[in-house]
Amino acid sequence: MSGSGTSRDEVIAKLIEMGFDDSDITEAVETVGPSFNDAIEYILNGSVRNSKGKSVSWSSKCVTENGKTLGKRTLSSANSLGQMRQASLLDHFQSGNRQKRGKRNVGDDVSVSGSVVSPSIVEEQKESYPGMDCNLKAESDSLAVSCPKEVEIGSDWEVKVNSLLKKHFGHSSLKNFQKEALSAWLAHHDCLVLAATGSGKSLCFQIPALLTGKVVVVISPLISLMHDQCSKLSKHGVTACFLGSGQPDNKVEQKALRGMYSIIYVCPETVIRLIKPLQRLAESRGIALFAIDEVHCVSKWGHDFRPDYRRLSVLRENFGANNLKSLKFDIPLMALTATATIQVREDILKSLHMSKGTKFVLTSFFRPNLRFSVKHSKTSSRASYKKDFRQLIDIYTKKKKTGEKEKSAIPQDLDYQSDTSSSSSMSEESRISPNIGDGYYYDEDVGNSPMGKEMSVEFLENDSVDDWDVACGEFYGHSPHRDRDTDRSFERTDLLNKPAERLSMLQEPLEDGLTIIYVPTRKETLSIAKYLCGFGVKAAAYNASVVVATIAFGMGIDKLNVRRIIHYGWPQSLEAYYQEAGRAGRDGHLADCVLYANLSSMPTLLPSRRSEDQTKQAYRMLSDCFRYGMNTSCCRAKILVEYFGEDFSHEKCQLCDVCVDGPPEMKNLKEEANILMQVIAAYNEQSNSMDDDDGIYSGIKRQKFMDRPNLKMFVSKIREQSQKYLATDLLWWRGLARIMENKGYIREGDDRTHVQIKFLEPTTRGLEFLKSGKEQSFNAFPEADMLLAASTSKSYSTFLDWGKGWADPEIRRQRLQSMGRNRGPRKSRKLRTGKSRKSNRESHTARGRIASKLSKKK
Numbered sequence: 001m002s003g004s005g006t007s008r009d010e011v012i013a014k015l016i017e018m019g020f021d022d023s024d025i026t027e028a029v030e031t032v033g034p035s036f037n038d039a040i041e042y043i044l045n046g047s048v049r050n051s052k053g054k055s056v057s058w059s060s061k062c063v064t065e066n067g068k069t070l071g072k073r074t075l076s077s078a079n080s081l082g083q084m085r086q087a088s089l090l091d092h093f094q095s096g097n098r099q100k101r102g103k104r105n106v107g108d109d110v111s112v113s114g115s116v117v118s119p120s121i122v123e124e125q126k127e128s129y130p131g132m133d134c135n136l137k138a139e140s141d142s143l144a145v146s147c148p149k150e151v152e153i154g155s156d157w158e159v160k161v162n163s164l165l166k167k168h169f170g171h172s173s174l175k176n177f178q179k180e181a182l183s184a185w186l187a188h189h190d191c192l193v194l195a196a197t198g199s200g201k202s203l204c205f206q207i208p209a210l211l212t213g214k215v216v217v218v219i220s221p222l223i224s225l226m227h228d229q230c231s232k233l234s235k236h237g238v239t240a241c242f243l244g245s246g247q248p249d250n251k252v253e254q255k256a257l258r259g260m261y262s263i264i265y266v267c268p269e270t271v272i273r274l275i276k277p278l279q280r281l282a283e284s285r286g287i288a289l290f291a292i293d294e295v296h297c298v299s300k301w302g303h304d305f306r307p308d309y310r311r312l313s314v315l316r317e318n319f320g321a322n323n324l325k326s327l328k329f330d331i332p333l334m335a336l337t338a339t340a341t342i343q344v345r346e347d348i349l350k351s352l353h354m355s356k357g358t359k360f361v362l363t364s365f366f367r368p369n370l371r372f373s374v375k376h377s378k379t380s381s382r383a384s385y386k387k388d389f390r391q392l393i394d395i396y397t398k399k400k401k402t403g404e405k406e407k408s409a410i411p412q413d414l415d416y417q418s419d420t421s422s423s424s425s426m427s428e429e430s431r432i433s434p435n436i437g438d439g440y441y442y443d444e445d446v447g448n449s450p451m452g453k454e455m456s457v458e459f460l461e462n463d464s465v466d467d468w469d470v471a472c473g474e475f476y477g478h479s480p481h482r483d484r485d486t487d488r489s490f491e492r493t494d495l496l497n498k499p500a501e502r503l504s505m506l507q508e509p510l511e512d513g514l515t516i517i518y519v520p521t522r523k524e525t526l527s528i529a530k531y532l533c534g535f536g537v538k539a540a541a542y543n544a545s546v547v548v549a550t551i552a553f554g555m556g557i558d559k560l561n562v563r564r565i566i567h568y569g570w571p572q573s574l575e576a577y578y579q580e581a582g583r584a585g586r587d588g589h590l591a592d593c594v595l596y597a598n599l600s601s602m603p604t605l606l607p608s609r610r611s612e613d614q615t616k617q618a619y620r621m622l623s624d625c626f627r628y629g630m631n632t633s634c635c636r637a638k639i640l641v642e643y644f645g646e647d648f649s650h651e652k653c654q655l656c657d658v659c660v661d662g663p664p665e666m667k668n669l670k671e672e673a674n675i676l677m678q679v680i681a682a683y684n685e686q687s688n689s690m691d692d693d694d695g696i697y698s699g700i701k702r703q704k705f706m707d708r709p710n711l712k713m714f715v716s717k718i719r720e721q722s723q724k725y726l727a728t729d730l731l732w733w734r735g736l737a738r739i740m741e742n743k744g745y746i747r748e749g750d751d752r753t754h755v756q757i758k759f760l761e762p763t764t765r766g767l768e769f770l771k772s773g774k775e776q777s778f779n780a781f782p783e784a785d786m787l788l789a790a791s792t793s794k795s796y797s798t799f800l801d802w803g804k805g806w807a808d809p810e811i812r813r814q815r816l817q818s819m820g821r822n823r824g825p826r827k828s829r830k831l832r833t834g835k836s837r838k839s840n841r842e843s844h845t846a847r848g849r850i851a852s853k854l855s856k857k858k
């Protein structure tokens with residue numbers, strides 16, 4: 001737009017539209033007249049070009065020693081030089097933020113949503129940025145702050161980085177993987193950084209902004225995460241803002257696109273919308289790097305697929321040296337995640353059109369301070385809560401119990417025991433204080449809520465608040481800031497070679513800290529939070545010590561002292577599980593990651609829109625997660641780390657439940673494996689020769705059976721054939737089928753993917769096992785469901801004894817009766833139809849009525 005021929009009102013209108021302050025606009029137009037470009041230049045720079053195109057300063061003090069005019073970006077630093085306009089400019093920026101944000105720290109001139117930095121900080125930044133002597137571009141692009149000089153980063157970059165690191169973040173040196181990522185970026189390479197949760201990936205993309213004075217654009221999936229990072233950066237004196245729907249200040253976007261922030265966080269949808277202005281930014285101030293954080297979201301094969309991430313190939317297409325004149329090299333892409341399988345990595349490279357020369361920076365996925373365990377729980381009722389959260393309640397209410405002798409907080413080890421419903425559950429309910437009803441909250445927290453809202457059920461249920469509100473709140477009780485460079489057992493993998501020290505780590509009680517409980521649904525967040533609140537545990541609220549959340553909560557959030565991550569219910573994948581579990585122990589100190597899951601039932605997929613392929617993949621991931629839960633013999637950390645394609649060289653973590661408790665006794669399951677193999681093979685033979693009516697399946701309606709030869713049918717066949725196995729639990733056979741599948745004796749006969757092998761087919765290896773007869777042993781560790789079955793019904797090891805006596809009709813009747821009593825409700829619940837349920841209910845109530853009449857008669 002040209003300044004000439006434009007009316008004063010039009011200029012003012014345009015400037016208002018662009019978001020400048022009224023007072024700045026008035027002053028500018030009064031000073032420079034109705035010229036759009038000059039007015040902007042005046043507002044931004046305090047200077048305007050004269051008719052010959054030379055920059056004329058409106059304030060002589062606006063010129064630096066080297067004669068360059070300071071742009072608005074650096075005006076605050078000029079304060080120390082006596083810069084006149086600085087106050088109003090700062091006011092301009094801060095005014096918008098003040099409306100949005102409440103309390104600020106004294107001297108903290110930086111707002112989370114974006115603003116200029118305090119004078120002292122800018123001084124630092126000015127020193128840090130070799131290319132920060134920014135000038136306004138003379139021509140049409142007068143809005144942008146430009147850094148025309150290509151930044152020279154010499155061989156001493158590491159020294160420079162270390163000094164920036166110390167100055168801004170207080171760390172003494174880069175970690176090796178950070179060095180590698182930065183070297184790749186310096187060599188203009190794309191880079192895929194795969195490093196454990198909490199290892200420090202953010203610095204890999206934050207440093208380039210400090211080093212060059214150019215802008216770094218970070219693509220991030222969650223508002224809460226962007227908010228957290230901007231907030232941290234502001235404390236470290238780095239200007240950062242986030243753009244998108246969550247940005248409350250509508251001026252921030254324009255400021256960002258003019259180059260006023262060193263780091264711009266943006267969600268994928270927004271970056272796609274802003275391609276053109278970002279191109280202008282790349283040509284003016286310059287864009288050092290596009291960082292795609294939590295990049296696993298790109299992949300359909302990952303656990304947290306976001307379709308818009310897939311469209312990020314636009315970055316490569318629009319920010320290359322071939323389409324931006326000022327660039328010598330394509331702007332590098334840096335993709336970062338803590339959880340990507342090999343398949344996901346390939347998908348990332350392809351989807352983002354990353355270059356062939358992309359550097360891989362990999363660190364170990366292993367987190368030596370995390371103590372993994374799996375416990376059986378139905379996770380569905382108050383009775384489960386009572387059993388599972390007793391210890392947690394004790395921990396968080398400890399202080400309140402002064403004077404009262406503390407009871408042992410450790411619940412009895414109920415692993416693999418049935419999740420009995422508790423008769424005292426009603427009395428627990430009645431302990432929930434009356435003010436904790438539908439709109440429960442903590443009085444002391446209400447005032448502290450940044451949004452001024454109490455944590456009500458309605459508030460939690462409101463989708464619009466989502467993870468933003470919860471995740472941005474600080475938890476209760478910060479751990480004292482540690483010297484993280486020296487005191488991070490996080491990196492003390494060396495302890496694995498020192499078993500004695502490792503064992504003492506195991507015996508350490510957990511330090512004070514926070515707990516996050518992940519549950520599959522919002523409804524469960526409410527019921528668990530309510531339950532915990534009833535015992536006086538600060539749960540679910542902003543300043544809570546326990547947060548009950550669904551999966552979105554906390555991704556990438558750098559909260560140091562999370563001591564426990566509890567998954568209450570099956571996660572959807574090991575990637576999601578590890579990502580969430582990784583939010584514990586970021587301070588390097590011992591932390592617990594406990595998965596409570598119903599080991600007697602298979603997990604189901606949460607509803608979501610998926611293509612056929614995605615459904616298959618989702619089942620595969622769920623299946624891996626299920627197998628992790630069923631495992632009783634392999635170190636849990638090893639399973640998790642190897643899941644991501646890393647060799648776990650340590651063999652054992654020495655902390656997880658399997659390492660500590662040891663595996664269960666190994667059993668020779670030859671006989672059971674043999675009989676299952678027999679029925680599968682017989683079925684297989686029969687289906688190959690459909691004419692043979694004399695086979696063992698002759699009594700079954702063949703067509704129906706042939707369609708679905710599933711485990712359940714094979715087990716009923718076994719029970720039918722051999723009284724010895726009559727009382728065996730399907731749960732137990734389910735475990736055996738998995739073991740046989742792992743050994744390669746059977747395989748899934750269905751095209752669809754199932755959480756657990758369902759339609760069993762023999763393999764050549766399995767048939768050979770069958771032929772080899774009785775000599776061959778079949779040693780295996782019973783898995784969790786098998787142990788559970790053994791603890792609730794007759795174990796397979798006592799089948800022989802159990803078999804004795806079945807021939808006697810009276811013994812059989814008694815046993816069947818007692819089995820009916822033990823197993824009746826569960827079985828009947830599954831089998832009953834609506835109709836039978838109704839008649840049952842009727843007969844039950846009729847029985848009840850008769851019984852009460854009789855008792856009255858008495």
Ligand SMILES: Nc1ncnc2c1ncn2[C@@H]1O[C@H](COP(=O)(O)OP(=O)(O)OP(=O)(O)O)[C@@H](O)[C@H]1O
Binds near residue numbers: 195202203
């Ligand atoms: N070189 C370093 N020396 C010491 N501490 C560091 C270093 N680099 C980063 N850190 C610290 O590590 C912590 C975690 O950093 P960050 O949030 O970047 O982790 P992350 O790898 O992105 O984790 P996530 O996968 O959960 O997103 C931060 O508190 C940061 O200050």
Ligand SMILES: [Mg+2]
Binds near residue numbers: 201202293556
């Ligand atoms: Mg991160």
